[in-house]
Every structure is written in structure tokens, then in C-alpha cells.
Amino acid sequence: MVIRPRTGWFDLHLADLWRYRDLVMLFVRRDFVSQYKQTILGPLWFIIQPLLTTLTFTVIFGNIAQLSTDGLPKMLFYLSGVTAWNYFADCLTKTSETFNANANIFGKVYFPRLAVPVSIVISNLIRFGIQLGLFLGFYFYFLARGTAIHATQALWLMPLLILLMAALGLGTGIIVSSMTTRYRDLRFLVQFGVQLLMYTTPVIYPLSKIPDQYRWIMLANPMTPVIETFRYAFLGSGTFSWGYLGLSAAMATVILAAGILLFNHVEKTFMDTV
Amino acid sequence: MSSTVIQVDRLSKHYRLGQIGGKRLVDDVSRWWAKLRGQEDPLSKVGQAALGGRGKREESREGKNLTSSLSPLRSSGEAPLSPLSPLRSSTSETLWALRDVSFEVKQGEVLGIIGRNGAGKSTLLKILSRVTAPTSGEVRVKGRIASLLEVGTGFHPELTGRENIFLNGAILGMTKAEIRSKFDEIVAFSEVEQFIDTPVKRYSSGMTVRLAFAVAAHLEPEILIVDEVLAVGDAAFQKKCLGKMKDVAGAGRTVLFVSHNMAAITTLCTRTLVIHRGTLRLDADSAVAVRDYLGLSGPSRAEVRWNDNEEAPGDELLRLRAIRVLDHDGYASVYHQSSSPIRVQFEFDLHQVEPALHIGFDLLSADGVKVLRSFHNDRLSEAASSMRLGRNVINCELPPNFLNAGTYLVSPTIGIHMVRWIVSVESIVQFDVEFTHGESKFVNNPERRKHGVIAPVLIWNSSAD
Numbered sequence: 001m002v003i004r005p006r007t008g009w010f011d012l013h014l015a016d017l018w019r020y021r022d023l024v025m026l027f028v029r030r031d032f033v034s035q036y037k038q039t040i041l042g043p044l045w046f047i048i049q050p051l052l053t054t055l056t057f058t059v060i061f062g063n064i065a066q067l068s069t070d071g072l073p074k075m076l077f078y079l080s081g082v083t084a085w086n087y088f089a090d091c092l093t094k095t096s097e098t099f100n101a102n103a104n105i106f107g108k109v110y111f112p113r114l115a116v117p118v119s120i121v122i123s124n125l126i127r128f129g130i131q132l133g134l135f136l137g138f139y140f141y142f143l144a145r146g147t148a149i150h151a152t153q154a155l156w157l158m159p160l161l162i163l164l165m166a167a168l169g170l171g172t173g174i175i176v177s178s179m180t181t182r183y184r185d186l187r188f189l190v191q192f193g194v195q196l197l198m199y200t201t202p203v204i205y206p207l208s209k210i211p212d213q214y215r216w217i218m219l220a221n222p223m224t225p226v227i228e229t230f231r232y233a234f235l236g237s238g239t240f241s242w243g244y245l246g247l248s249a250a251m252a253t254v255i256l257a258a259g260i261l262l263f264n265h266v267e268k269t270f271m272d273t274v
Numbered sequence: 275m276s277s278t279v280i281q282v283d284r285l286s287k288h289y290r291l292g293q294i295g296g297k298r299l300v301d302d303v304s305r306w307w308a309k310l311r312g313q314e315d316p317l318s319k320v321g322q323a324a325l326g327g328r329g330k331r332e333e334s335r336e337g338k339n340l341t342s343s344l345s346p347l348r349s350s351g352e353a354p355l356s357p358l359s360p361l362r363s364s365t366s367e368t369l370w371a372l373r374d375v376s377f378e379v380k381q382g383e384v385l386g387i388i389g390r391n392g393a394g395k396s397t398l399l400k401i402l403s404r405v406t407a408p409t410s411g412e413v414r415v416k417g418r419i420a421s422l423l424e425v426g427t428g429f430h431p432e433l434t435g436r437e438n439i440f441l442n443g444a445i446l447g448m449t450k451a452e453i454r455s456k457f458d459e460i461v462a463f464s465e466v467e468q469f470i471d472t473p474v475k476r477y478s479s480g481m482t483v484r485l486a487f488a489v490a491a492h493l494e495p496e497i498l499i500v501d502e503v504l505a506v507g508d509a510a511f512q513k514k515c516l517g518k519m520k521d522v523a524g525a526g527r528t529v530l531f532v533s534h535n536m537a538a539i540t541t542l543c544t545r546t547l548v549i550h551r552g553t554l555r556l557d558a559d560s561a562v563a564v565r566d567y568l569g570l571s572g573p574s575r576a577e578v579r580w581n582d583n584e585e586a587p588g589d590e591l592l593r594l595r596a597i598r599v600l601d602h603d604g605y606a607s608v609y610h611q612s613s614s615p616i617r618v619q620f621e622f623d624l625h626q627v628e629p630a631l632h633i634g635f636d637l638l639s640a641d642g643v644k645v646l647r648s649f650h651n652d653r654l655s656e657a658a659s660s661m662r663l664g665r666n667v668i669n670c671e672l673p674p675n676f677l678n679a680g681t682y683l684v685s686p687t688i689g690i691h692m693v694r695w696i697v698s699v700e701s702i703v704q705f706d707v708e709f710t711h712g713e714s715k716f717v718n719n720p721e722r723r724k725h726g727v728i729a730p731v732l733i734w735n736s737s738a739d
Contacts, residue, residue, distance in 0.1 A: 003404060003413040023444035030441055034432040037473075108427040109445055110404035110419075268407040271400070272289060 012264050017112040027119030032126065046130045050086060054079045061204045070206040070237045072149065073142055076135075077231070081203035083135050084165065084230045087128040088223055089194050091169025094120045096176035096190050099270050106271065113267040114260070117177070121170050125162070139234060154233035154240060161233075164226050164252045171255035178259075178266040202227055207239045219244060222251040277416070279497060279528050280379040280402070285411035287372045287397055371397040372408070373552045379530070381496075384523040386543030386560055387532045388567050394552040395532050399423060399501055402530070417496025417528075420446055424501070425486035431475035435466060435485055438474050442489045456492045463514075464488035484511055491518045498522055501532045516542065536564045536609045537679075537708050541722070564609055575704040577606040587697045588688070591628060594697050595665070596621035597635075597686055599705045608704065612729065613711035616672040618684055624663055630691040631661070633668065638683040645682070645727055675731040679709035679723035 017024075036042045054075065061067045062074035069077040095117040099106070102116055142149060180186045201223045202210075210218055218224045225244035232238035372394045379385050389395045400406045402413060403421030428445040429438050439460055443453040453460075461467055464485040466477070474482060500519065516538060523529050523542070533539055539546055539560055546563035548556040556566050577598035580586035586593045598606045600617040610616050620633055634649035648670055683704050688697035709722045711731065723729070 001415045003401060003408065003415065005408050005410050020444070020447075022448075022450040026441045026444045026450075030430055030433060030437070033437070034430055037432045105428045105445065107400075107405055108423045109421060111445060111447065271406040 012260065013112060014114075017114050017118070020112050020115050023111060024115050024119045024122065027115065028123040028126070031119065031123040043130070046127050047134050050079065050082050050131050050134065053082050053086075057082070057204055067205050068209050070208060072231075072235050072237055073147055076138060076142055076149065076235060077206075078204065079135050079138060080231050080234060081227055083128070083131045084161075084227050085198055085201065085203045085223070086131065087124060087162075088165045088169045088226075089198070090124045090127070091121050091166060092173045092176075093190060093194055094124065095170055095173025096180065096187070098174065098177040099181045099266070100177070100184075100187070103271070106267075114174075114263065117170055117174050117263075120173075121166050124169075125166065128162070135234075149234070150236040151234055152232060152236050152240075154229055157229060157233060157245075160249070161226055161230055164249060165223070167252040167256040168222055168226075171252065171257075171259035174259040174263040175255070178262045178270075181266055181270040197221065197223075200224075206231075206237075219247070222248040222255075224248070277381050278378050279381045279416045280530075281414040282375060282377050282402075283412045283414070285372055285375045285398070285401065285408050285413060286370065287394075287401060287406075287409045289369045289371055370552045372401075374411070375549070375552075375554045376411075377547060377554060377557055379497075379528055381528055382523065382526045383545060384519075384529045384531060384543045386539040386546035386563070387530060387549060388534070388536075388539060388546060388563065389549035393549045395549050396423070396501065397552075398549065399499055399530070399532060403499055415497065418447065419497045419499060420490070420493045420495035421499035422446075422487075422490045422501065423499070425483055425490060427486075429474055429482065429486060432473055434473055435461075435470040435477070438485070439489055442486065443493075446490060446493055447495070448493060452494075460488045460492050463491060463518075480511075487511075487515055491515070491522075495527070497528045497530070499530045535706075536567075537706050540564055540609070540708065565605070565607070576608040578702050587686075587699055588622070589696055591624075591626045591690075592631070592688060592696050593623045593625075594620065594686065594688065594699075595623060597684065597703055599684065599703055600669075608706055610677075610705055610707050611710040612677050612679065612707050613674050615674045616677070616705070616707075618670045618672065619667065620669075620686065621665070621667045622688075624661060624666055627661070627663065628690055630693065631688075631696075632691055633688045634686075635670070636685040636687055637672075638685065639680055639727060643727055645677075647687070675711040676728060677707045678727065678729040679707055681706050 036045060039045065041048065057078040058074045062069065062078070098113070098116050098120075106113065139149075176186050176190055198204075200218060200221050202218065207215070207218060207224060207228050225239075225241070225248040228239045229245055232240040375394075375398065387395050387398065397406075399421065400423070401408050402415075403419060403423060405421075405423070428442055430441060433441065439457065440450065440453055444450065461470055464481075464487075466481050466485055469477065469481065474485070477485070498519075519529060519531070519542060529542075531539070531543055543560045546558065546560040547554060548558075548563050548567045556563055558566070577596065579596040580594065583593060586595055588594050596619075598619045598621075599608070599610075600619055601607045601610055602614045602617075604617075618635060622633070632649040632651050634647060634652075636647045637645045639645055650668055650670070681704060683702075685700050685702065686697055687695070689695040709724065709729065711729070
């Protein structure tokens with residue numbers, strides 16, 4: 001092994017990450033176990049949070065503001081949006097803290113730095129799984145009551161959707177974390193940036209209600225097709241287009257690749273600038 | 275067997291001083307813009323332009339940069355670096371933490387690294403353990419490196435001891451299976467069996483450290499880097515740690531050991547590097563290196579001087595000017611061997627003759643036990659005869675084969691008998707003693723100290739009938 005001042009941009013050591021897979025899993029376990037120690041409700045918080053968000057949205061956007069939900073039950077409409085959006089947003093905000101939050105460990109011992117954001121994405125996947133379970137519970141309840149919803153063939157795309165959300169969250173997150181080692185300003189931007197971004201994503205309204213001339217703004221956001229497809233898959237209503245989804249996948253790939261390259265470039269010297 | 279496992283070649287690292295941030299975005303953009311147009315970095319100082327080691331830019335700058343003509347490029351695309359280069363001195367904005375450090379480490383060697391605070395030891399270890407990248411130079415490493423720059427890295431307070439063993443082990447590079455196979459050994463070594471399922475936040479700091487070191491000690495890397503971890507834990511545990519490190523070295527693995535504990539360095543390491551202001555000052559036998567280091571550490575704890583009359587302890591009768599601990603060659607040293615005599619020397623100015631004056635000191639062990647008190651006129655026949663007005667230097671010799679291993683403190687006590695104290699300063703100089711006189715095959719214990727506060731060799735004989 002050779003330690004050099006600066007290795008190439010494409011010297012990624014991804015094999016190293018695989019060698020440290022036990023560490024990734026232990027990080028996941030740590031995040032999971034430590035988060036709700038000494039709480040009474042414990043992992044129930046995973047469910048309470050999206051549930052309360054959905055209730056709030058239902059009351060404010062659905063009942064008071066009377067926003068359209070494409071004719072779907074309000075509860076299901078918002079819950080599907082919130083569940084999917086939360087996964088992306090959590091991945092993004094948590095991974096964006098990677099360097100600053102772990103400066104202490106990173107300064108003392110070497111392991112592939114990517115292990116940290118990857119473990120965050122995985123532990124969030126578990127949360128997402130639990131929240132998806134909540135969503136399915138309501139889904140079957142509404143189905144049993146004979147509400148006009150139906151799953152579509154797009155359900156087969158679920159693995160791809162999850163992959164896209166993870167890639168977008170991770171990619172954006174590590175780009176931000178790489179930049180924050182130098183420009184701390186970005187930390188503040190991320191805080192409310194994610195909230196603002198939610199309003200340009202069809203979480204609280206359907207894409208179909210956006211006038212055509214503004215639709216391009218929505219589609220510039222790669223999360224838009226993901227959430228629309230998610231809804232379409234389960235509820236049978238929403239905008240589904242292979243073209244939009246393909247565009248989103250392409251953007252996710254580019255963002256993730258750029259993120260990994262940048263992260264890898266920064267990790268070698270960030271200790272000096274953080 | 276003795277193949278090179280670490281080869282460090284002209285390693286340098288510089289840090290930017292002062293505030294980072296603020297205008298950085300603007301700076302970065304202008305730098306990037308200049309790079310795009312193939313111009314020189316607009317913000318670099320003269321001679322610093324080559325610091326980044328950015329290979330491709332080298333050719334374009336070669337003509338302009340004086341450094342290139344001073345030191346021939348080793349190979350194309352490498353930043354020219356020479357300690358002789360006048361342009362390479364530290365400016366106000368950069369600091370060379372390391373400059374042109376080269377050395378080799380052979381397999382199975384225990385290499386000590388010593389130097390004063392800020393000399394660059396930690397930077398060197400950080401580069402070797404890949405925490406940060408060097409500015410220039412290269413390190414070639416054969417085998418897996420594990421570094422203990424701090425014990426307990428990544429310990430999570432909410433998790434139990436058991437969970438933390440796995441987490442910490444994985445951070446240090448072990449797989450889950452490896453940790454599981456050594457789990458019982460680790461727990462036994464750490465002596466925290468009863469608390470293994472208690473969250474670490476409820477541990478005492480000593481327990482945390484023991485657990486952390488236990489995990490680290492059971493790593494099995496080809497190369498182990500250790501930094502100052504022995505500064506913590508009680509004496510018995512420190513001994514255990516040193517023993518473990520010896521075992522590691524005995525098993526043919528390589529150890530790099532940074533410490534301020536000179537006794538540990540000399541007993542553990544065969545060879546020692548002295549780092550001074552970022553450069554490699556000496557690469558030699560541990561005993562030689564330790565003496566060199568202690569010599570250069572300036573006002574060491576083995577010697578205290580007062581040049582200013584006002585600050586010197588004492589009064590109108592006597593002013594203490596210096597107090598030092600000398601080895602048998604007459605060098606002030608904090609490191610001594612118990613088989614050699616140790617001299618405590620007083621230098622003072624005497625302004626009045628006072629027959630009842632007595633000059634002496636208390637010798638204390640590191641745990642505060644008063645080992646002895648001695649005055650210069652203890653033997654009445656020799657009382658104060660040689661004392662004269664003006665500067666005096668007197669010595670007290672602690673005989674060889676007398677002190678035990680440990681750290682000792684000297685508190686000068688000077689006074690007029692039954693009248694008043696003139697000087698009474700607490701523990702002002704300090705020295706370490708290594709136990710070297712127990713060469714009898716019965717006494718030669720692994721702990722390298724005898725029972726008791728002191729370890730004199732007394733005379734034994736048998737009475738007739």
C-alpha cells in the first residue's frame with residue numbers, strides 16, 4: 001500500500017468498503033439501538049412521527065386549504081407522500097452531517113469514510129420499512145372498506161424507486177457534507193432547503209394539478225417522478241411516465257457518482273480544514 | 275525476516291495557519307479560474323506554488339520557479355522539495371508540521387518516536403494511519419496497519435460494553451468473526467466482566483480506558499501504531515499494557531510507539547527517532563536518542579534555573595540560582611538508571627555567613643511518599659566548612675543500587691536551624707529511575723522493580739557460631 005499526497009479522482013477504494021461491511025452493519029445497529037434508548041415509546045416513534053405529519057397535512061392542506069388529492073383518500077395520499085419523502089429527506093440531512101459529526105473518529109482512525117453515510121442510508125431503510133408497514137396497514141384498511149384504489153403493475157418498480165430515493169439522498173447528502181468541510185454555510189441551507197424542496201415535490205398535491213407551463217420546474221426535481229410513481233404503484237392514480245422516471249434515474253446516477261467522487265476527494269485532507 | 279515493512283520517503287506536510295473559511299469561496303473560484311486558463315495560482319506565495327504537489331501543473335511552472343533549479347526533480351510530476359531551499363521557510367501563513375522525513379522500519383522492529391509537543395510526531399502518525407494525507411512525499415507500507423491514536427475511538431456512551439467491543443473492534447478494522455473469537459480474551463484482559471452489559475456511560479473513566487485498550491490490544495495487524503495510550507490507567511494496568519506491546523513485538527509484528535515516557539521507550543524500543551520541529555533529528559539506538567532528546571528539551575524538569583535575582587527563591591541571606599539532577603557523566607537528565615549514582619546539585623548565592631544554615635531537599639516518590647530528607651550538614655564533622663560568600667555549588671550524591679524504579683521529585687528545603695525557612699519549594703525538579711541493579715537471578719523480575727519504596731542492596735553475612 002502506498003500513501004501519497006493526493007491520489008487520482010477515480011481511486012475510489014470501493015473494495016475497502018466491502019472489506020469493512022461488518023463495520024457498516026455495526027454502525028446501523030448503533031444508530032438504531034442508541035436512538036431510542038431511555039425513551040418510553042422506543043421504536044414507536046418511527047410510526048408516530050409520520051402519522052402526526054400526515055394528520056396535520058390532512059387537516060391543513062386537505063380540509064382547510066382543500067387541495068386536490070386526485071380523488072384519493074386524503075389520509076393515504078399524504079401518508080404515501082410523507083413516507084417516501086421522509087426516506088429521501090432523512091438520508092439527505094443525516095448524511096450531510098457525515099464529516100462534521102464524525103470529525104472526532106475520523107481524526108483518530110482510518111476506515112473507509114463512506115461506511116458512515118452508507119450505514120445511515122441502510123438504517124434509514126429500516127425506518128422506511130417500518131413506515132411502509134404503517135402505510136400498508138392503512139392501505140389495506142381502506143381497501144377493505146371498498147375505497148376506489150388499486151395497485152398497478154408499477155409495484156414491480158418499487159425496488160427501483162427505493163434505490164433512486166437512496167441514491168438521491170446519499171448523493172446529495174455526501175456532496176453537501178463534502179462542501180461543508182469548507183463552507184459551513186451549507187449546513188444552514190440544508191436545514192430549511194429540504195423543507196422548501198418538499199414543496200416543489202408532489203407530496204401535498206398531485207403533479208396533475210400543476211399547470212403545464214410550470215411543470216418543468218417540478219420535473220427538474222428528480223424526486224417528483226419517484227413520488228408520483230410510488231403513488232401510482234399503490235393507489236392507481238397519479239402521473240406515470242417512463243420518460244420522467246428515466247430522467248430521474250439518470251439524474252440520480254449522476255448525483256451519486258459526483259457525490260462519491262467529491263467525497264472521496266475530500267476525505268483525505270478534510271481533517272485539515274474541517 | 276528483516277524485510278522493510280514501512281518505507282517513508284521525504285514526507286512533508288504543511289498546514290495553513292489562521293482562519294479557514296470566510297473568503298474561501300471567492301478564493302477557490304479565482305484559483306479554479308486561473309487553473310482553467312493555465313495560469314499560476316494567484317493566491318500562492320512565491321515558492322509555495324509547488325506545494326500542492328499537483329503533478330500536471332509542474333511543467334508550466336518549472337521555468338519560473340527557483341526551487342526547481344535548487345533541487346533537481348526526482349521524477350517528473352513531483353513537487354521539488356529540499357530542506358536547503360531558502361524559499362521553503364515557514365511564512366506567516368503556513369506551518370511545516372513535517373519536512374523531508376525519511377526512514378525505514380523493518381519487520382519485527384519496535385520503533386520509538388519521541389519529540390516535544392508540537393514537534394510533528396502526531397502528524398507523522400496521522401499520515402501513517404491514513405487519517406490525513408501528506409503534502410508531498412510517499413510512504414510504502416507492507417501489511418495491515420492498525421493505529422491507536424486514542425483509545426476508545428467511536429465508543430458510544432449509550433451502548434453496553436459488549437456492543438462497544440464489537441463497534442470499536444470493527445472501527446479498528448476487525449471483522450465480526452474475529453472479534454467474536456477473541457471476545458472472552460478481551461473481556462478478561464479489561465477486567466470489567468461484571469459490567470459488560472452495562473452502558474459505557476456508567477463506567478468510570480478507568481474502566482472505559484481498560485476496555486478500549488483491551489480491544490485494541492487484541493487486534494492482530496502486521497503493524498501497530500501506538501500514541502500515548504499508556505498515559506491513562508493505573509500503574510498495574512500500564513504495566514499490563516507494556517507487557518502486551520512486548521508480546522506483540524515478540525510475535526514478529528512491527529510496532530511504532532510514540533511516548534513521553536522515556537523509561538518505556540528505552541525498555542520497549544530498540545531504535546528511536548527524535549523528531550524536532552518537523553524534521554528527523556536523529557535515528558539511533560533508543561538510549562542514545564533519549565539522551566539527545568533530553569538534552570534538547572531545554573529547561574527540562576531535571577534542571578531549574580533562576581537568572582533574575584528578583585524571581586529566585588530565597589531572601590537577603592541566600593538566593594537559590596539553580597537546582598539540577600545530574601547523571602554520572604554530569605549531564606542534567608530526567609532519565610537515570612538505578613545502578614548509577616545520581617547527583618542533586620544546588621547553585622546559590624550566599625550573602626551572609628550563617629553557621630546554622632542548612633541546605634537540603636526532600637525526595638518524594640511520584641505517589642507523594644517522602645522517601646528521604648537530606649541536609650548538607652547531616653555529617654557534623656563536615657559542617658559548612660567549605661561554604662563561602664558569593665556563588666556556591668554543592669552536590670548531594672544518591673548512591674547507586676539504592677533507588678527503586680519510578681519517578682522522583684525533589685523539593686529543596688533551605689533554612690536556618692530552629693529559626694526560619696529560607697527556601698521551601700514544592701517538587702521542583704523531577705526524574706525517572708529505571709531499575710537496573712537487580713542483576714541477581716532471583717531479583718530479576720519482569721516488573722523491573724523491587725518491593726518497597728527504595729531498593730538498597732544491603733550487606734548480609736553470617737555470624738560465627
